Amino acid sequence: MQGDIAKGRKKVVFGGLVILLLLLLLMNISLGSVYIPFKMVIKWMLGLGIENEIWGNILLKSRLPQSLTALLAGAALAVGGLQMQTLFRNPLAGPSILGISSGAGLGVAVVVLAFGIFGSLSSLIVSSFGMLTVSFAAFLGAFGVLFVVLFLARKLRNNAMLLIVGIMVGYASSAIVGLLQFFSTKEDIKSYVVWELGSFNNVSWDKHLIFIPLLIAGLIASLFLIKSLNVLLLGENYAANLGLNIKRSRLGILVVTGILTATVTAFCGPIAFLGLAVPHLCKGLFKTADHSVLIPAVMMLGAALALFCNVIARLPGFDGALPINAVTSLIGAPIVVSVILKRRNLSE
Amino acid sequence: MGVSDKGMMQVKGLAVGYGNGSVPLHSNIDIEVNEGEFICLLGPNGAGKSTLIKTLAGFLKPIQGDVFFNGCSLKQLSESDRSKLVSVVLTDRLQVPNLTVFELVALGRTPYTGFFGKLTPEDVELVNNAISRVGLANYRHKPIDKMSDGERQKAMIAKALVQETPFIILDEPTAFLDLPAKLEIMQLLKRLSCEHGRGILLSTHDLEMALQIADKIWLLAQGRKLQVGIPEDLVLSNDFKSFFEREGVVFDNHSGSFKYHKISHKPVCVKGTGVECQWIERALYRVGYKPVKTECDYSVAVDTDNAHSYSLFKKNTLLLSGNKIEDVLNRLALEYCQ
Known part of the structure; x- marks a missing residue:
């Protein structure tokens, strides 16, 4: 039976994804600007200690937290993207569609640029308080926008209107950022642009105390939305007729996507295209619209793709300096284009 | 609420229209649908058929009056209660890539499945039976976006079937279909109403087909009171003529069909x-x-x-x-x- 073949295929693909994920994780930990012998890395990972203390420090304080950041951020953005694509029934929706990333950008811009305007504090903040202040500002901005969107979602019946509101909030934030940039010094603009280019590098272990629990909570919560998302595939009318409380499940989806996106954007900057590309890749790979398959699938593939981008960004020669956003866009954009072209061919 | 309310959808003093406080399109509607009854709602474009259908299915709030399913007021029913009483097939054209017929029909079991929407073996059997029932047994794993409009409509009907509701409401299920497909869908629905005892209400523009197949016909036109009756009575009382005739179009009471009116000397x-x-x-x-x-x-x-x-x-x-x-x-x- 065709159904059984499909089930067997799914298991194989899932198995492949697990192996890929582990491989990429290993690559992320073992590759970097400082050469550490692979044997040593394996030994260290198995908890057998390491001879060179510097190597141990690099692995523990830089590479491991960075890999964890990429892994979780990739999974979170992909889940957010999938949820938005289903909720808005729009293949071009992504986690940034609600204007949350723009809100985070606004928060950062206010800290970095506005403080610069009113008494060139920004360099002081960025350097001495480190990235923590920036993350905090981004966090405030992202959640501010999320609450605006949630408030409007309660008032608006129609998802299409909510989509427009999200995009408009995004434009408004960008406009304010633009204004702030206009009045800022070159150095401040540069620090803002650096944040905007994104990085998996800035989440140290103390920040992970916030980063990991928030994302894990969001990812687990997304599993509880599987049934609602499946019914929403049929559109709101059919979903309501099948017994779904539309407003409540929409709120749930928005809160989960909001927390995932806001957290990632606050700590890593706006990471483009991952959230848009990964759901499309998974839908093509598993040939299904069933979220009980897609949600775990996008988590794994999202994590894998983020890790892959991180490896590329740190390839020897780049010295870990390549902005992650450039890499994700360069890899994500062709994926989206090819998926759309392929679908067009199939439907004709 | 007595035993007599069982197996009955009752509409009492209903006024329908869009938006609160607006002038209702139709008011004082009192009608019934019994179990196993096959009813066609007919009317010219702009008559308010869709508005009535949407109100009965619970998508629009009644301006006045109420709808009762098996004696329970639509206003007091929760979403999940309602989903076990009335299922719908709408005009929304579904375009979900990769969604197979089986997956689509299985979503009809949503009101009965657990937290993660997992199907029990009984659910799977029900879904498979419904798919065979509408004649899609060979298309079980075909994605719906690669199917014809008629096949997709059949899948939607199978979805309504596994929802196991005593009433099924369909908004123009035969629109966009070619003539043989229209006949097929109508016959299928008629069979379901007879053999499964479902009360089926559908709106349609195919008057001649409705005349041949409906147990009862509801006639609706802008600014007129809803007329209810069996097809033959409505033809003989000239209700059909008065609802649909316009310049150049004549309803022939003998053949039960429309004719172009030509001045033939x-x-x-x-x-x-x-x-x-x-x-x-x-x-x-x-x-x-x-x-x-x-x-x-x-x-x-x-x-x-x-x-x-x-x-x-x-x-x-x-x-x-x-x-x-x-x-x-x-x-x-x-x-x-x-």
């Missing part, structure tokens, strides 16, 4: 019997003659021995003899030109 006598005779009358009517049985200037005779032979006479002179109606029409046109 020139009578042509048609002699003979059988199906050829009927079609020649149709052809004459279409071109603008008046087919009659009485003697007149021109007459067409169908050869009773050789059915495919037609002869055209002027008085008693034979003008033409051939085996195509087209030739007869051409010659007649020539005659009248002279």
Whole structure:
């Protein structure tokens, strides 16, 4: 039976994804600007200690937290993207569609640029308080926008209107950022642009105390939305007729996507295209619209793709300096284009 | 609420329309749908069919009055209670890539499945039965975006079927379909109402089909009260005529179908019997003659021995003899030109 073949295929693909994920994780930990012998890395990972203390420090304080950041951020953005694509029934929706990333950008811009305007504090903040202040500002901005969107979602019946509101909030934030940039010094603009280019590098272990629990909570919560998302595939009318409380499940989806996106954007900057590309890749790979398959699938593939981008960004020669956003866009954009072209061919 | 409310959808003093406080499109509607009844809602475009359908299905709030399913008020039913009483097939065109027929129909079990929507073996069996029931057994794992409109409509009906509701409401289920597909869907629905005892209400523009198949017809037009009755009574009471006739369109109470109204002055006598005779009358009517049985200037005779032979006479002179109606029409046109 065709159904059984499909089930067997799914298991194989899932198995492949697990192996890929582990491989990429290993690559992320073992590759970097400082050469550490692979044997040593394996030994260290198995908890057998390491001879060179510097190597141990690099692995523990830089590479491991960075890999964890990429892994979780990739999974979170992909889940957010999938949820938005289903909720808005729009293949071009992504986690940034609600204007949350723009809100985070606004928060950062206010800290970095506005403080610069009113008494060139920004360099002081960025350097001495480190990235923590920036993350905090981004966090405030992202959640501010999320609450605006949630408030409007309660008032608006129609998802299409909510989509427009999200995009408009995004434009408004960008406009304010633009204004702030206009009045800022070159150095401040540069620090803002650096944040905007994104990085998996800035989440140290103390920040992970916030980063990991928030994302894990969001990812687990997304599993509880599987049934609602499946019914929403049929559109709101059919979903309501099948017994779904539309407003409540929409709120749930928005809160989960909001927390995932806001957290990632606050700590890593706006990471483009991952959230848009990964759901499309998974839908093509598993040939299904069933979220009980897609949600775990996008988590794994999202994590894998983020890790892959991180490896590329740190390839020897780049010295870990390549902005992650450039890499994700360069890899994500062709994926989206090819998926759309392929679908067009199939439907004709 | 007595035992008599069981198996019945009742509409009491209902007023429907868009938005609160607006003037209702229709008000004081009192109607019923019984289990196993097959009802067609007919009316010209803009009559408010969709609004009525959406209100009965619970998508629009009634402006006044209420709808009762098995005696329970629609207003007091929770979403999940309602999902077990009435299922819908809407005009929304579904375009979900990769969603297979099985997955789509399985979503109809949503009101009964658990937290993660996992199907039990009984659910799977129900879904498979419903898919076979609507004739899609060979398409079980076909993605719906690669199916024809008719097949997709059947899948939606199977979805409504596994929802196991006593009532199914369909908004123009035969729109966009070709004629054989329309007939197929209507017959399928009729069978479901008879064999599964579901009360089915559907809106449609196919009057002639509705006349042949519906147990009851609801007639709706802008600014008029809803008329309810069995098809034959509505035809004989001239309700059909009054609801649908307009300039150039005539409802023929004899055949139960619409005709283009042509001013036909020139009578042509048609002699003979059988199906050829009927079609020649149709052809004459279409071109603008008046087919009659009485003697007149021109007459067409169908050869009773050789059915495919037609002869055209002027008085008693034979003008033409051939085996195509087209030739007869051409010659007649020539005659009248002279």
